[in-house]
Amino acid sequence: MKSRTKVVVIGGGIAGCSTLYHLTQEGWTDVVLVERDELTSGTTWHSAAQVTNFGANQTMVGLKTHSINLYKRLSEDPEYPINYHHADGGIRLANTEAQMQGYRHFSSMARGMDVDLEVIDAEECARRHPLISTENLLGGLWDPLDGDIDPAQLCQALAFHARKAGAEVYRNTPVTALTQHKDDTWTVHTKHGDIDCDIVVNACGYRVNEVGSMMGVHHPVASMEHQYFLTEDIPAIAEAGHRMPLLRCPISDYYSRQEKNGLLVGFYEQDCKTWGMDGIDPNFVNALCPDDLERVMDVLEGAFERMPALADTGIRSIVNGPITYTIDGAPLVGPIPGKRNAFCIIGLRAGLGEGGGHGWLLAQQIVHGEAQYDTWVIDPRRFTGHANVELTALKAIEDYQNEFRFHFPHEHRPAARPAKTTPLTPVMAAEGAEFTVVNGWERVDYIKPSPDFHPTLSFDFDEAFDVVAAEVKNVAENVGLCEVNGFNRFEITGSDRHSFLDRMFCGVVTRRDGRVGLGYLLNHRGMVKGEATVANLPASDRGPQRVWYGSAAASEYHDMDWLKLHLRDDEDVQIRSLTNDQTILVLAGPKARDVLSACARGDWSKEAFPWLSLRECFIGFAPATVLGVSFSGELAYEIHVPNNALYAAYLALRKAGEAHGLKLFGARAVESMRMEKGFMHWKADLLTEFDPFETALDRFVKPEKPADFIGKAALHKRMEEGPRKKLVTLKVDATHAPAHGGASLMQDGKVVGTVTSGDWGHRVGMNLAYAFVDPALATPGTQIPLDLYGEIVGTEVIDPSPYDPSYALMRG
Numbered sequence: 001m002k003s004r005t006k007v008v009v010i011g012g013g014i015a016g017c018s019t020l021y022h023l024t025q026e027g028w029t030d031v032v033l034v035e036r037d038e039l040t041s042g043t044t045w046h047s048a049a050q051v052t053n054f055g056a057n058q059t060m061v062g063l064k065t066h067s068i069n070l071y072k073r074l075s076e077d078p079e080y081p082i083n084y085h086h087a088d089g090g091i092r093l094a095n096t097e098a099q100m101q102g103y104r105h106f107s108s109m110a111r112g113m114d115v116d117l118e119v120i121d122a123e124e125c126a127r128r129h130p131l132i133s134t135e136n137l138l139g140g141l142w143d144p145l146d147g148d149i150d151p152a153q154l155c156q157a158l159a160f161h162a163r164k165a166g167a168e169v170y171r172n173t174p175v176t177a178l179t180q181h182k183d184d185t186w187t188v189h190t191k192h193g194d195i196d197c198d199i200v201v202n203a204c205g206y207r208v209n210e211v212g213s214m215m216g217v218h219h220p221v222a223s224m225e226h227q228y229f230l231t232e233d234i235p236a237i238a239e240a241g242h243r244m245p246l247l248r249c250p251i252s253d254y255y256s257r258q259e260k261n262g263l264l265v266g267f268y269e270q271d272c273k274t275w276g277m278d279g280i281d282p283n284f285v286n287a288l289c290p291d292d293l294e295r296v297m298d299v300l301e302g303a304f305e306r307m308p309a310l311a312d313t314g315i316r317s318i319v320n321g322p323i324t325y326t327i328d329g330a331p332l333v334g335p336i337p338g339k340r341n342a343f344c345i346i347g348l349r350a351g352l353g354e355g356g357g358h359g360w361l362l363a364q365q366i367v368h369g370e371a372q373y374d375t376w377v378i379d380p381r382r383f384t385g386h387a388n389v390e391l392t393a394l395k396a397i398e399d400y401q402n403e404f405r406f407h408f409p410h411e412h413r414p415a416a417r418p419a420k421t422t423p424l425t426p427v428m429a430a431e432g433a434e435f436t437v438v439n440g441w442e443r444v445d446y447i448k449p450s451p452d453f454h455p456t457l458s459f460d461f462d463e464a465f466d467v468v469a470a471e472v473k474n475v476a477e478n479v480g481l482c483e484v485n486g487f488n489r490f491e492i493t494g495s496d497r498h499s500f501l502d503r504m505f506c507g508v509v510t511r512r513d514g515r516v517g518l519g520y521l522l523n524h525r526g527m528v529k530g531e532a533t534v535a536n537l538p539a540s541d542r543g544p545q546r547v548w549y550g551s552a553a554a555s556e557y558h559d560m561d562w563l564k565l566h567l568r569d570d571e572d573v574q575i576r577s578l579t580n581d582q583t584i585l586v587l588a589g590p591k592a593r594d595v596l597s598a599c600a601r602g603d604w605s606k607e608a609f610p611w612l613s614l615r616e617c618f619i620g621f622a623p624a625t626v627l628g629v630s631f632s633g634e635l636a637y638e639i640h641v642p643n644n645a646l647y648a649a650y651l652a653l654r655k656a657g658e659a660h661g662l663k664l665f666g667a668r669a670v671e672s673m674r675m676e677k678g679f680m681h682w683k684a685d686l687l688t689e690f691d692p693f694e695t696a697l698d699r700f701v702k703p704e705k706p707a708d709f710i711g712k713a714a715l716h717k718r719m720e721e722g723p724r725k726k727l728v729t730l731k732v733d734a735t736h737a738p739a740h741g742g743a744s745l746m747q748d749g750k751v752v753g754t755v756t757s758g759d760w761g762h763r764v765g766m767n768l769a770y771a772f773v774d775p776a777l778a779t780p781g782t783q784i785p786l787d788l789y790g791e792i793v794g795t796e797v798i799d800p801s802p803y804d805p806s807y808a809l810m811r812g
Contacts, residue, residue, distance in 0.1 A: 001170055001173070001192055001193055001195070002032060002168060002195060003193070003194065003196060004195070004196045004197070005030050005031060005032045005168075005195060005196075005197050006028055006030045006031055006197060006198050007023060007028065007030075007031040007032070007197060007198065007199045007200075007201060007366065008031075008032050008033075008034060008186070008195055008197045008199070008200055008201070009023075009033045009034070009201040009203055010033075010034055010175050010188070010200065010201065010202055010203060010204055010211055011033075011035065011042075011202070011203035011205060011207075011211075012033060012034075012035030012037075012038070012039040012040065012041070012155070012159075012169070012171065013039075013040055013041075013042050013043060013044035013155065013203065013205050013351065014040075014044050014047075014151065014154065014155055014158075014348070014351045014352050014355035014356075014359075015203035015205065015345040015346065015348055015351060015355055015358065015359065016033050016035070016201070016203035016204075016345075017033070017039065017154075017155040017158040017159050017162070017355075017359075018158055018345075018355045018356050018358060018359025018360070019201055019203055019345055019358075019359040019363060020033045020158070020159065020162040020167050020169070020359075021158040021159070021161055021162045021167075021359065022360045022362070022363035022364075023162075023167070023363045023366065023367065024161070024162050024165035024166065024167050025165075025360075025363065026363045026364060026366075026367040026368070027367065028366075028367055029165050029166030029167060030166065031162075031166075031167045031168075032167065032168050032169075032170065032195060032197070033159070033162075033167065033168070033169045033170070034170045034173045034175060034188065034190055034195075035169070035170070035171050035172070035173065036172070036173065036174040036175070036207075036285075037171070037172060037285045037286070038171055038172070038285075038286070039152075039155050039156060039159060039169070039171065040151060040152045040155045040156075041285045041286045042205040042206060042207070042285075043205050043206060043321060043322060043323055043324065044151050044152070044155060044205070044351065044352065045151060045152060046288065046319050046321040047151045047351060047352045048148070048228055048257070048264060048266050048352075049148050049149050049150065049151045049154075049352040049353070050090075050146070050147075050148050050246055050255070050257060050350070050352070050353050051064075051067060051068060051071060051084075051086075051146070051147050051148060051149055051352065051353045052064060052090055052143055052145075052146045052246070052353055053065060053068060053110065053115050053117065053143050053145050053146070054090075054092065054106065054110075054117070054141070054143055055106075055110075056406055056407070057109070057377055057741075057742060058109060058110075058112060058113050058373075058742055058754070059373045059374065059375060059376075059377050059378070060330070060354070060377065060378075061109070061113045061115055062113050062357070062373050063354060063356075063357025063358060063360065063361055063373070064353065064354055064357055065113060065114070065115055065357070066356055066357040066360050067353060067354055067355065067356030067357045068086070068145050068147075068356075070356040070360075071084050071086070071149055071154065071356060072084065072086050074154070074157045074158075074161075075149075077157070080156075080157045080160045080161070082149065082150055082153035082154055082157050083149065083150040083153055084147065084149045084150070084154075085147045085148050085149070085243060085258075086145070086147045087144060087145050087146070088146060088147045088148070088243045088244070088245055088246060088257075089128065089142065089143065089145075089146050089245040089246070090142070090143045090146025090147075090245050090246035090247070090248065090257075091120075091125050091128065091129060091140040091141065091142055091143075091245055091246070091247055091248070092140055092141040092143075092248045092249075092250070092404065093125065093132075093137060093139075093140045093247070093248070093249045093250065093251055093306075094137075094138050094139055094140055094141070094250070094251075095136050095137055095138055095251045096138065097138065098408065098456075098457060098458055098459070099138070099250065099405075100119065100138055100139055101458065101459040101460075101789050102406055102408065102459060102789075103117075103119050103139075103140070103141035104119050104790035105459055105740055105742070105743065105789040106141065106406075107141065107790070108742070108743045108744045108787040108788075108789060108790070109740075109741075109742030109743060109744065111744045111787070112742065112751050112754045114751075115145075117141055117142065117143055118141070118142040118144070119139065119140075119141055119142070119790065120139055120140055120141075120142050121138070121139040122134040122137040122138055122139050122140075124139070124142075125137065125139060125140045128142070128245055129244060129245050129247060130236065130240060131234070131236060131237075131244065131307045131308075131309050132247065132306055132307055133305065133306055133307070133308060135305065135306075136251065137251075137306075142245075146245065146246045147246070148246070148257050149352060151352050154352065158359075170190075170192070173190045173191060173192050174190060174191045175188055175189065175190050175211060175214070176189045176190060176191060177189040177214055178200060178211070178214040178215055180215070180339075180340075180341075180342075184340035184341050185197065185198050185341065186198070186199070186200045186341065186342075188200060198341055199341045199342070199343065199366060200215075200341065200342050200343070201342075201343045201344065201345065201362070201366070202215075202219075202336070202342070202343070202344040202345070202346060203344070203345045203346065204346065205324060205346070205348075205351075206221075206275075206276055206280065206322050206324050207280060208221045208324070208344070208346045208347075209221065210280070215336070215339060215342060217336060217337070217338065217339065218388070219332060219336075219344065219346055219347075219380070220326055220327050220332075220347075220383050220387035220388070220389075220391070220392040221324050221325070221326055221332065221346050221347045221392065222274060222277070222324070222325055222326075222389065222392045222393040222396040223274065223275040223276045223322040223323065223324050223325070223396075224272055224273065224274055224275060224322065224323055224324075224325055224396055224397070224400045225272070225273045225274075225275045225289050225320055225321070225322060226266065226267075226320070226321060226322070226323045226400075227266070227267055227269075227291070227292065227293070227295075227296055227318065227319065227320040228264055228265060228266030228267065228318075228319050229264075229265055229293075229315045229316070229317065229318045229319070230259050230262060230263075230264055230315070230317045230318075230319075231259075231262035231263045231264075231265065231310070231313045231314065231315060231316060232262055232314040232315070232316050233260070233261040233262050234261065234262055234263060234309050234313055236309055237258060237261050237262065237263070238261045243258050244257070244258040244263070247307075248404045249302070249303070249306055249404065250402075250403075250404035250405045251302065251306070252299060252301075252302025252303055252305070252306055253267065253268040253269065253270070253299045253302065253401075253403065253404070254266060254267050254268065254300075254302065254303045254306075255404070256303075262313070262316065263307075263310070263313075265303060265310065267296040267299040267300065267303075268299065268400055268401065268403040268404070269295055269296040269298065269299045269401075270298065270299075270401050271295050271298075272295075272397055272400045272401060273292075273295070274393050274396065274397065275289065275322040276322060277389065277393060287321075288319060288320055288321045289320040289321060289322065290320065291318045291320055292320060293318065323349050324346065324347050324348065324349055325347060325392070325395070325396035325399055325400065326347035326349075326383075326392065326395075326396075327383055327387060327391065327392055327395045327396075327416075328382075328395070328399070329349065329399040330347075330377055330378050331345070331346065331348045331349070331354070331358060331378050332344055332345075332346050332347045332378065332379075332380040333345045333358045333361060333362050333375065333378040333379075333380070334362065334365055334375055334378065334379045334380050334381070335365070335379075335380065335381065335561060337380060337381045337384075337557040337561065338557070338560075338561065340565070343362060343365070343366055344380055345358055345359065345362050358378070361373065361375055361378070368525075369523065369524055369525070370523055370524075370525060370527070370688055372689075373689060374683070374687040374689050375688075376558075376683045379558065381557035381558045381561065382439075382554060382558075383439075383440075384439055384556045384557050385440075386419040386420055386439075386440035387440075391416040391419060392416075394415045394416040395415050395416050397415065398413055398414075398415035408457040408458065408459070409457075409458075409459060409740060410436070410445070410455070410457075410462065410464075410668075411457055412435070412436055412437050417437065417442065418435075418442045419437075419440035419441075419442075420439075420440040420441040420442065420485070420486060420580075421441075421442050421485075422483070422485045422583050422643055422646055423643060423644075423646045423647045424483050424485075424583070424646055424647060424650055425442050427647065427650065428444050428483065428664070431447060431664060432448045432449075432450075432451065433445070433446075433447055433448070433664075433666065434446055434448050434453075434464075434666070436666075436667050436668075438485075438486055438553045438554065438667075439486055439553045439554045439556065440486075441485045441486035441553060442485075443483070443484070443485055443486070443666075443667055444482065444483060444664065444666035444667065445464075445666045445667050445668055446464055446467050446468055446471060446665075446666040446667075446668050446669065447467070447471070447663075447664050447665075447666065448467070449467055453467075459737055459740060459789055460736050460737040461736065461737060461738065461760065464668065465760070468666075468669050468672060468762065469760075469762045471663070471664075471665035471666065471668075471669040472665070472672055472673060472762040472763060473762065474589070474661065474663045474665070475588050475589045475632060475634055475665055475669065475673070476589065476590075476634060477589070477590070477661075478589050478590070478591050478660060478661035478662065478663070479587065479588065479589035479590070479591040479592050479594075479595055479657060479660050479661060479662045480586075480587075480588050480589050480662065480663055480664065480665040480669070481585060481586070481587055481588075481650075481653055481654070481657065481662055481663070481664055481665070482585070482586040482588070482664065482665050482666060482667075482669075482670065483583060483584070483585055483586075483650075484583070484584040484585075484586055484638075485553075485583045485584070486553035486579065487550060487551075487552075487553055487579070487583075487584050488550060488551045488552060488553055488554075488556045488559060488577075488579050489548055489549070489550050489577070489578045489579050489582060489640075490548070490549040490550075490559070490560065490563070490575050490576065490577055490578065490579075491543075491546050491547070491548060491549075491575070491576050491577075491578050492546065492548075492549055492573065492574070492575050493543075493544060493545075493546045493547075493573075493574045494571070494572040494573040494574050495572045496571040496572045496573050497546070497547050497573055498511045498547075499571075499707070500566075500567070500568075500571055500573045501534060501549075502705075502707040502709070503566070503707060503708065503709055503710065504521050504563065504566065504709065504710060505519035505520065505521055505532075505534075505709060506519070506520055506521070506522050506692060506700070506701050506702065506703070506709050506710075506711065506715065507519050507520065507700045507701055507702045507705070508702055508705065509534055510534065510536065511536065512536060513536050513537070513538035513545065514536065514537075514538055514613060514614050514615065515535075515536055515612060515613065515614065516533060516534070516535045516536075516612045516613065516614050516627050516628070516629055517533070517534050517612065518531070518532075518533055518534075518629075518700065519531075519532060519700060520532075520686075520692055520697055520700050520701070521562065521710070522691075522692065522709070522710055522711030522712075522715060523688060523710070523711055524710060524711055524714060525688075525711065526691050526711040526712075526713075526714030526715035526716075526717070526718045527687075527688045527689065527690060527691050527711070528686050528687065528688060528690060528691065528692055528695055528697070529562065529688060529710075529711075530551060530555060530558070530559055530562065530682065530686075531551060531552070531680070531682050531686055532549050532550060532551040532559070533548075533549075533550040533551070533627075533629065534547055534548070534549060534550075535547065535548040535550065535614050535625075535627055536614065537614065537616070537625065538616075540616055542616060542623070548578075548625075548640075549563075549575075551682070552681070552682040552683070553579075554682070555682060556577065556579050560575070560577065563575055566710065580643075581643060582640050582641060582642055582643060583640075583641060583643055583646050584638050584639065584640055584641075585619075585638075585639040585641060585646075585649060585650060585653060586631075586632075586636060586637070586638055586639070587636060587637045587639060587653065588630065588632045588634045588635070588636035588637075588665075589634050589635065589636070590634065590635055590809070591660040591661065591662075592634070592635050592637055593605075593606075593635060593812065594659075595653060595656045595657045595660050595662060596626070596637055596639075596656075598659070599619055599652040599653060599655070599656035600617045600618060600619050600620075600624075600626070601617065601618065602615070602617060606811075606812045609626075609628060610811070610812070611628050611629075611630075611810060611811040611812060612628055612629065613627075613628045614626070614627050614628070619639060619641065619648075619649040619652050619653060620648055620649065620651070620652030621648060621652075622641055622642075622645035622646070622649035622652065623641070623642060623645055624639050624640060624641045624645075624649055625639075625640040626638070626639050626640070627640070628812075630810040631670060631673070631674050631677075631679055632670065632673040632674070632677070632810075633673055633674075633676060633677040633679075633803050633804055633807075633809060633810055634673075634809055634810060635809060635810060635811075635812045636810065639653075671759050672759050672760060672761060672762050673761075673762075673763070673803075675757065675758075675759045675761055675768045675770070676761040676763055676764055676766075676768065676801070676802055676803035677801050677803055677804075678696075678729060678800035678801035680695070680727075680757075680770070681757060684741060684757050685727065685756045685757055685770050687756075690724075690725060690727070691715060691718050691723075692715075693719065693723060694723045694724065694725050694726055694727065695727050696726070696727040696728075696800065701715075703715055703716060703719065722775075724775075725753070725772040725773060725774065725775065726772065726773060726774075726775050726778035727756070727770060727772050728753075728770070728771060728772075728773055728777075728778050728797045728800075729768065729769075729770060729797070729798050729800045729801075729802070730755075730768065730769040730770070730771055730784070730786075730795040730796065730797060730798065731766050731767065731768065731795060731796045731798050731802075732758065732766075732767040732768065732769050732786060732788070732793060732794075732795050733794040733795065734767055734788055734791075734793045735767065737788060737789070738759050738760060738767060738769070739758035739767070739769035739771075739786060739788060739795075740755065740758060740789075741755055741756055741757060741758070742754060742755065743755040743758075743786060743787060743788060743789070744786075744787045745771055745773060745784045745785065745786050745787075745795065746784075746785050746787055746792070747777075747784060747785065752773055752774045752777055752784065753771045753772055753774065753777065753784060754771060754772055755769050755770070755771045755786070756770045756771060756772065757769065757770045758770070761802065761803065763803050764802045764803050766802060768802070769786075769795065773797075777797065778797060779797060780797050780798055780799050781796065781797065782796070782797040783795070783796055784796075784797065
């Protein structure tokens with residue numbers, strides 16, 4: 001066994017084997033995989049092994065497409081062929097128009113990744129799958145490349161090709177401990193000796209937290225028992241003359257695929273069961289849980305109704321084994337939060353179908369620092385301090401119970417809520433707030449007109465449209481108050497804080513005390529990595545001179561890792577998080593200055609406190625820090641308050657606002673207003689797939705600034721090459737629905753752009769969208785047809801910031 005290697009991958013299922021294989025494909029061959037038993041002895045061996053193109057976003061579609069192409073190539077390799085039923089086709093059924101809406105949107109979204117999904121009616125579903133009934137069926141989504149694969153053969157093939165490239169695989173080699181050294185390298189201690197390495201990868205399936213504990217971390221992964229059975233032969237299958245398509249049924253919570261001349265039928269029962277919560281038997285290897293068909297009888301009855309042939313078919317065998325889930329159902333693939341040179345590829349509930357792509361994207365991150373797609377949807381850092389075992393298990397149960405039911409826009413399911421709150425959460429609830437969730441935080445979405453107000457789940461504009469319009473109107477005409485909790489805030493101190501930040505940002509970073517600026521961080525490839533507000537606080541009785549670095553609520557772990565990664569040993573810089581200690585109250589509207597002046601001492605005039613100013617003060621008697629910034633496009637102030645004084649500040653503002661028509665507003669109103677102003681959201685519009693010039697951030701970039709900054713050389717090279725896409729603002733010719741992220745813009749039958757955000761602009765009376773389009777189409781006035789969940793509607797490129805383009809209002 002080697003004593004030194006570049007990477008050690010721990011775990012020999014699909015996650016580990018795919019990572020090892022793809023590391024060699026990226027050029028790293030001095031890599032090792034260690035497995036406690038035999039390859040595929042965990043969840044992989046009993047996987048139903050379905051391989052589909054369907055995904056809820058473009059990153060997931062892209063990695064699944066890679067898996068399909070890889071598996072097809074491996075299956076045809078004469079040196080080590082594997083059994084892969086490629087392109088049997090598959091149908092996701094639907095019995096509501098809302099589900100069909102969703103399928104039409106996913107079809108539009110997938111087209112942007114060169115994947116053709118087809119929306120078909122009930123009769124066509126039955127024609128393609130002759131075993132199903134059309135009772136209570138509207139139609140379905142057809143994936144022509146759906147299929148299934150032999151799990152063990154796939155993993156052995158990946159290991160074979162990795163070994164051939166120079167990698168090594170050590171079976172029956174349990175890891176007993178992990179040690180990280182001062183230079184951030186690792187020693188992997190195993191039963192058969194130690195291996196020193198630069199990088200460790202946790203690919204341990206349902207044993208993920210056994211290895212996590214060796215690193216001193218916990219991963220939000222929980223396991224669920226999952227049952228399927230194999231039937232006896234069904235004559236209609238042999239008589240069909242073709243393999244049966246795969247079937248996934250959200251109506252009755254089951255799936256099926258052909259297995260020889262019978263079916264494999266799996267269940268997602270409501271009376272489901274977690275597994276391994278109190279530890280896992282060390283001897284649980286190539287093992288199963290006890291059969292429990294009684295638990296799935298309700299689901300089985302629905303399957304009988306949809307596929308009557310099942311009622312007359314015997315069961316050949318039953319499989320009940322653990323599968324892993326995360327909080328949102330998507331896996332954790334990427335850097336482990338708070339650790340250097342440590343990665344994970346875990347929580348792969350659909351591991352075989354997606355694992356080829358997951359290993360591909362992870363290997364790119366390990367070798368190159370980033371993958372070719374923005375991988376935030378699978379990034380382990382998207383969950384923060386609330387992600388404990390109990391919460392993860394509750395979300396796993398909920399996700400299991402809704403396995404084939406996708407999330408609708410503005411749908412926030414109830415399990416494991418509330419996870420993060422402030423002293424104002426119950427106050428806002430008493431005011432009638434409907435809450436959305438941002439990184440676990442309960443944030444006001446809008447104020448309900450009545451307690452029984454429940455908008456319909458739909459891809460159309462819902463019944464909250466007029467409610468949000470009224471909130472926006474009051475902000476534009478009077479003044480509104482909004483709580484923004486969970487906003488990521490780091491306090492940066494030390495004599496080198498400004499030079500450090502100058503190296504992190506691609507533009508000018510303001511150094512003046514009492515001033516605020518906005519800037520963008522790039523990765524080493526010159527692509528947009530992050531967005532942050534930099535506020536310079538003067539020395540006071542509240543602290544020394546310091547910088548507040550503020551960014552999106554979801555970016556807490558991501559940004560801390562990025563900043564700390566680039567700290568130099570010789571720099572006097574300290575970073576600490578205040579994210580969970582303070583909350584923002586946003587005061588916005590033409591009367592905002594009047595309200596602020598009524599409850600805070602001092603001169604708040606435009607001359608004394610201009611736009612982009614900062615001041616420490618008291619709101620009533622609550623200590624606060626006020627920033628003159630706006631995300632709404634109106635005169636606005638961000639009022640940062642310690643959580644222990646938040647309620648007092650809130651009461652003072654409400655009292656002061658009584659004379660000025662102050663009303664509460666929520667996140668949906670903010671979303672509408674930021675679209676009108678051309679402001680962007682991190683990981684919706686700001687992606688690592690595009691550079692700042694492609695992302696319309698030209699005014700924030702100073703490529704010739706004297707200071708060297710991360711990504712500078714790569715950005716200059718990209719400037720020479722020219723843009724591949726350009727972010728534009730669109731006016732959409734539709735009044736019934738917004739353009740949803742991922743929707744495709746079409747021209748002459750080809751995809752020429754992809755929507756990133758969409759919403760109604762209530763102040764300008766326009767249906768607005770942002771989209772990355774071919775550069776030739778980025779000129780205002782250009783007409784580009786949009787596939788709006790199956791309906792082709794017109795769009796026009798317009799100038800950004802259609803509301804107050806001169807920014808006069810927000811300057812006061």
